[in-house]
Amino acid sequence: MIEIEARRSVIGALGAAFICVAAGMPAAAQDVPKIPFEKYTLDNGLEVILAPDHSTPVVAVNTWYHVGSADEQPGHTGFAHLFEHIMFMGSEHVPVGKFDSWLEAAGASNNGSTTQDRTNYYEWMPSNALPLALWLDGDRMGYLLPTMDQAKLDLQRDVVKNERRQGVDNVPYGRANETILAALFPKAHPYHHSVIGSMADLSAASLDDVKRFFDSYYAPNNATLVISGDFDRDSAKTWVERYFGKIPRNPQQPPRPSVPSFEIQRDTFMVLEDRVQLPRLYRSWHTVRAFAADDGALDVLAFVLADGKNSRLYKRLVYDMQVAQDVRAFQASMRLDGYFQIVVTPKPEQTPSRMAALVSEEIQRIAAGGIDARELERAQNSILASQIDRLASVLGKSDRLNFYNYFVGTPDYTQQDAERYRKVTAADVQRVARTYLGAPSVVLTVVPEGKTAMMVTAAGGGR
Amino acid sequence: MTPRTALATLVLAAPLACAPRASTPPAPTPAPPAAEAPPSQPIPPVAADLTRPPELAPPPALDLPPIVTRQLDNGLSLMIVEQHELPVADFIMLVRTGGEADPSGRGGLASLTADMLDEGTATRGALQIADQAAFLGADLSTSSGWDRSFVSLHTTTAQMDSALALFGDVILHPAFPEADLKRVRKERLTSLLQLEDRGPAIADRVFDEVVFGDRNPYGHALSGTRQSVAAITRSDITRFYGTHYRPNNATLIVVGDVKPDDVERRVRSIFGPWQRGDIPVTEYGPVPPAKGRTIYLVDKPSAPQSSFRIGGVGVARSTPDYFAIEVMNTILGGSFTSRLNQNLRETHGYTYGAFSGFSMRRRPGPFVAEAEIVAAKTDSALLQFMAELKAIRDPVPEDELTRAKQLLQLQLPGDFETTRSIASRLVPVAVYDLPLDFYNEYVGRIGAVTRSDVERVARETIDPDSLDIVIVGDSKLVEPALKALGIAPVERLHFGSPLR
Numbered sequence: 001m002i003e004i005e006a007r008r009s010v011i012g013a014l015g016a017a018f019i020c021v022a023a024g025m026p027a028a029a030q031d032v033p034k035i036p037f038e039k040y041t042l043d044n045g046l047e048v049i050l051a052p053d054h055s056t057p058v059v060a061v062n063t064w065y066h067v068g069s070a071d072e073q074p075g076h077t078g079f080a081h082l083f084e085h086i087m088f089m090g091s092e093h094v095p096v097g098k099f100d101s102w103l104e105a106a107g108a109s110n111n112g113s114t115t116q117d118r119t120n121y122y123e124w125m126p127s128n129a130l131p132l133a134l135w136l137d138g139d140r141m142g143y144l145l146p147t148m149d150q151a152k153l154d155l156q157r158d159v160v161k162n163e164r165r166q167g168v169d170n171v172p173y174g175r176a177n178e179t180i181l182a183a184l185f186p187k188a189h190p191y192h193h194s195v196i197g198s199m200a201d202l203s204a205a206s207l208d209d210v211k212r213f214f215d216s217y218y219a220p221n222n223a224t225l226v227i228s229g230d231f232d233r234d235s236a237k238t239w240v241e242r243y244f245g246k247i248p249r250n251p252q253q254p255p256r257p258s259v260p261s262f263e264i265q266r267d268t269f270m271v272l273e274d275r276v277q278l279p280r281l282y283r284s285w286h287t288v289r290a291f292a293a294d295d296g297a298l299d300v301l302a303f304v305l306a307d308g309k310n311s312r313l314y315k316r317l318v319y320d321m322q323v324a325q326d327v328r329a330f331q332a333s334m335r336l337d338g339y340f341q342i343v344v345t346p347k348p349e350q351t352p353s354r355m356a357a358l359v360s361e362e363i364q365r366i367a368a369g370g371i372d373a374r375e376l377e378r379a380q381n382s383i384l385a386s387q388i389d390r391l392a393s394v395l396g397k398s399d400r401l402n403f404y405n406y407f408v409g410t411p412d413y414t415q416q417d418a419e420r421y422r423k424v425t426a427a428d429v430q431r432v433a434r435t436y437l438g439a440p441s442v443v444l445t446v447v448p449e450g451k452t453a454m455m456v457t458a459a460g461g462g463r
Numbered sequence: 464m465t466p467r468t469a470l471a472t473l474v475l476a477a478p479l480a481c482a483p484r485a486s487t488p489p490a491p492t493p494a495p496p497a498a499e500a501p502p503s504q505p506i507p508p509v510a511a512d513l514t515r516p517p518e519l520a521p522p523p524a525l526d527l528p529p530i531v532t533r534q535l536d537n538g539l540s541l542m543i544v545e546q547h548e549l550p551v552a553d554f555i556m557l558v559r560t561g562g563e564a565d566p567s568g569r570g571g572l573a574s575l576t577a578d579m580l581d582e583g584t585a586t587r588g589a590l591q592i593a594d595q596a597a598f599l600g601a602d603l604s605t606s607s608g609w610d611r612s613f614v615s616l617h618t619t620t621a622q623m624d625s626a627l628a629l630f631g632d633v634i635l636h637p638a639f640p641e642a643d644l645k646r647v648r649k650e651r652l653t654s655l656l657q658l659e660d661r662g663p664a665i666a667d668r669v670f671d672e673v674v675f676g677d678r679n680p681y682g683h684a685l686s687g688t689r690q691s692v693a694a695i696t697r698s699d700i701t702r703f704y705g706t707h708y709r710p711n712n713a714t715l716i717v718v719g720d721v722k723p724d725d726v727e728r729r730v731r732s733i734f735g736p737w738q739r740g741d742i743p744v745t746e747y748g749p750v751p752p753a754k755g756r757t758i759y760l761v762d763k764p765s766a767p768q769s770s771f772r773i774g775g776v777g778v779a780r781s782t783p784d785y786f787a788i789e790v791m792n793t794i795l796g797g798s799f800t801s802r803l804n805q806n807l808r809e810t811h812g813y814t815y816g817a818f819s820g821f822s823m824r825r826r827p828g829p830f831v832a833e834a835e836i837v838a839a840k841t842d843s844a845l846l847q848f849m850a851e852l853k854a855i856r857d858p859v860p861e862d863e864l865t866r867a868k869q870l871l872q873l874q875l876p877g878d879f880e881t882t883r884s885i886a887s888r889l890v891p892v893a894v895y896d897l898p899l900d901f902y903n904e905y906v907g908r909i910g911a912v913t914r915s916d917v918e919r920v921a922r923e924t925i926d927p928d929s930l931d932i933v934i935v936g937d938s939k940l941v942e943p944a945l946k947a948l949g950i951a952p953v954e955r956l957h958f959g960s961p962l963r
Contacts, residue, residue, distance in 0.1 A: 033549075055548045056880045057523035093514045097809070100800045102516055105866045107873020126873050131517040139513070158812025158837075165767045166815045166835045172660035230523070243513065275765065276660050278653075309593035319590070322646055325653045347653055378597040385600035385619075392549065392881040 078197015
């Protein structure tokens with residue numbers, strides 16, 4: 001559950017880390033395909049990954065810069081994402097507005113998104129428009145600053161503040177996420193703050209910040225360019241060299257966040273008032289980063305707890321007892337660290353405390369008694385099916401290649417990724433439930449205004 | 464879901480159809496000019512001019528997979544498209560009736576009926592259905608819209624037999640168990656209560672009520688109200704199902720790693736016994752008479768943004784001006800570079816995005832321009848909206864027209880990339896009885912749209928003097944400013960109570 005702030009609200013476009021689509025076939029019957037690719041590095045350090053696929057005459061270009069909100073300094077929250085917006089405002093040879101209008105005239109769509117760990121920029125289009133996208137991306141990678149000015153910054157600052165209003169402040173329960181992150185991760189931790197950042201920090205962002213950030217992070221040797229779809233390999237190499245080859249590398253390594261190790265010492269209880277009809281319970285535990293040994297078992301645990309009618313929490317709270325309106329569970333595994341979260345909305349007349357007690361009981365049942373073979377298989381089959389589905393489009397493929405390349409060091413990881421879920425055992429799921437969900441947690445109750453008495457004050461529910 | 468966006472436009476605005484293989488060359492005047500070399504040829508190492516956009520080769524020719532059609536004796540139509548890239552298949556059983564057939568006082572019946580299909584059959588309980596789908600790794604879902612209801616299945620071909628058996632069972636033998644209906648109804652009632660938390664959702668509902676009133680079906684909400692959902696009984700549902708879920712009122716769309724003859728054989732064995740029925744004609748009551756431009760304000764105390772929905776009754780999908788309206792709306796509010804977004808977002812920074820669209824249904828659905836606007840700029844933003852809705856009636860510059868047409872023409876191949884996207888492109892072909900070669904004709908028909916067509920359809924469909932303007936926001940803050948504009952009377956409405 002990586003939080004993504006996109007330049008335009010098209011967050012579903014990549015079907016990336018936050019959507020689990022149940023589709024495909026049982027593990028034993030279906031392999032996740034390998035993606036044929038070629039990877040090389042330009043003299044200036046730009047990594048290039050080419051993955052031809054001629055099945056439809058469309059092509060995707062997807063550039064990941066290895067910078068995200070985790071790289072932000074205190075007082076500058078939200079800056080990586082604000083910067084992403086500025087990257088669409090034109091560059092030395094691209095007047096304001098032309099980035100989009102030239103692409104649209106060629107039938108191309110484009111967008112970008114920012115997470116804690118990285119910022120991506122992508123175009124998908126009819127195959128003939130590939131050189132246009134590469135030239136535009138090269139110009140903003142190499143020559144953004146000559147035409148950068150206060151007006152561009154101020155305009156996108158206003159747009160981003162509206163994005164925050166639309167996605168956080170004017171949304172029921174919208175402020176829960178940033179409230180939880182701030183309590184879960186210590187102040188010095190790169191995930192202590194949310195990707196969208198605070199209004200005050202957005203207001204404070206200056207043109208100097210833009211220049212410094214570009215100089216530190218927006219260099220070819222801090223980026224990976226993936227081209228996926230219908231293209232000729234030799235032509236693509238020629239264009240990439242032409243449009244990116246002369247951009248100078250950054251001689252200095254960009255600063256990297258340090259990740260303090262920490263444990264939550266005791267259960268923490270918080271309450272947040274909001275303009276909502278129903279309260280909602282959020283319980284969160286510190287876990288592990290993406291691809292750590294227990295990451296896959298935690299994904300399976302989340303599925304067993306809350307995915308589908310037969311999941312433990314859904315079946316008991318929503319289906320049988322009908323005391324909850326919805327339940328959700330996920331392992332949010334990011335590049336540097338992770339957390340596990342369970343969210344329950346009680347039905348009218350029900351209390352968050354009762355939900356907390358029921359959640360604790362169900363965790364206890366798994367910790368004590370484990371899960372059965374059918375539960376494990378349902379989870380594995382659905383997770384593998386969703387992995388296959390992510391490869392259905394050239395854009396999805398381009399994002400997977402970049403994801404694996406940045407997170408595990410090689411784009412060629414589809415099959416190993418499937419394998420780590422196949423290897424999860426029922427005993428693993430029981431063990432991670434005990435180990436991670438048995439530890440102290442952060443418990444947030446969002447309550448209707450004036451109803452702070454509904455706050456949960458004991459992990460097992462109490463009252 | 465977020466409101467209409469650049470991507471939503473890409474996916475939704477493109478008309479759907481597909482036809483026997485044919486290669487209409489796209490865009491008579493392709494994007495950035497002239498050809499360099501075919502993309503399959505290496506580029507000669509000439510000195511690069513990095514200061515200007517590169518010249519592009521002509522766009523790839525459209526090469527659409529053919530649609531094979533079949534029909535069973537009971538009237539069930541099949542539309543089959545082969546796509547062999549991955550060993551998967553998508554099935555959509557499309558019933559050509561939706562919420563517009565909800566009886567008076569039973570708003571939400573079509574959607575509740577669809578919701579209940581996978582909540583139990585004659586031989587499987589709700590938990591069993593969910594268990595089997597997840598175990599197969601298949602995605603089975605049910606849904607309904609204004610003029611359609613559907614059950615869709617995404618499966619690997621290796622599991623196709625088991626998955627199709629499940630698919631057939633929920634379509635042919637739903638049991639609508641009373642206990643499950645009670646649970647699902649309670650969930651629906653709770654989500655209708657929660658809807659009151661969200662300004663944009665309130666704005667959508669109030670806009671439909673204002674524009675279509677209480678006699679036209681489009682004036683009620685697809686998911687119903689707390690009153691109408693509470694009133695829906697099991698016999699309402701069995702009657703709706705028994706009346707409309709009939710093979711002669713349905714089309715089965717199949718896309719994927721399949722062979723038409725094999726698909727037909729499997730479909731015949733499952734759906735052959737399905738009995739045809741008499742399908743009643745849907746009644747469409749009148750919309751309220753035009754009242755003159757009015758601002759309808761719904762209070763959402765402390766809302767940091769105001770939700771704008773501005774528009775009126777639009778056109779039916781059968782309009783002969785379909786292509787001209789697509790082009791006109793692309794210029795006005797259908798893409799990122801469209802006028803509304805450029806003005807309200809990229810020039811003024813009032814919003815994260817402003818868009819417009821025509822919801823073309825069996826009968827005229829709404830035209831709406833919309834955005835979430837920072838509360839303090841509610842009045843300024845309304846002036847900009849009104850300026851754009853007036854300006855679109857003037858002749859549009861040639862370059863803007865060309866860009867909009869090229870966008871519509873050139874992004875089409877991308878809609879035919881995956882089995883899911885192809886299947887969804889076929890839905891309107893089935894619902895609106897579009898010709899099978901509609902899609903092959905599409906590029907040419909868009910190309911034929913002229914400036915005067917755009918001007919004419921803008922004048923016919925957008926009348927700035929009679930727009931309904933719905934704003935949901937903090938009235939303490941925005942009402943005085945809206946009244947001070949003096950461009951339209953301000954009426955206060957309360958969500959949940961009768962509006963007119």
